[in-house]
Amino acid sequence: MASYLVLEPGGAAQEKAEKAVFVRDGFAALxxxxxxxxxxxxxxWLEALAALVLGLMLGALGTLLGFSLVAPLIGLLLSVLIGLEAQNLRVAALRRRGWSVWGVVEAGNHNEAEMRYAADVAPLADRPPAAPPTVPAALSAGTGLARGSSFDLLDYPRGG
Structure with a gap:
């Protein structure tokens, strides 16, 4: 399963749900x-210009200094870095344009992520009532495992 970051534009709630953008977390091969x-x-546009300028500078540097093997290697490393960080740069560009992060959806593919997001933002009246969570007796008896029993580094205070 992959993680998809969901970003919504500013505006009405219905409009946000229809125009939401799903950005997959991971390596961008293209x-x-x-x-x-x-x-x-x-x-x-700015990122495209930066990628073009960096690529041209690496080619010129390799030609001027006579590094016939080093310049392509550095270019390859730059491409790997761009592939790893492209999705984060896309999220940053959308946030600069006024989009807000709704949350993260775990899904097998893009269509499944859209369906899970649509199920989460559906009006409350359309949802069936949720069943109450079940807590094992050992945790509710005050054994100390109920608070801070996660693998997280920090224990955040919880209500109750």
Whole structure:
């Protein structure tokens, strides 16, 4: 399963749900192969310009200094870095345009992520009543495991 970060535009709640953008967390293969065009496709003009300038500078540096093997290697490393960080750069660009992060959806593919998001933002009247959570007797008896029994580094105070 993959994690999808859901971003919503500003505006009415119904409009937000219809225009939500799902950004998959992970390596962007197309951004690795053709970073300039990937940035242009996602309307990230500054990032596209930066990728183009860095690529041209690396080529010129390799030609001027005579590093016939080092310049392509550095270019490959730059492409790997762009492939790893492209989705984060896309989220940052959307946030600069006024989009807000709704949350994270775990799903097997993009369509499943959309369905899970739609189920979460459905009006409360359309949802069936939720069953109360069950707590094992050992945890509710005050054995000390109920508070701070997670693998997290910090224990946050909980209500109750």
């Amino acid at each position: 951004a690795f192969l053709v970073p300039f065009f990937w940035f242009l496709w996602h309307r990230m």
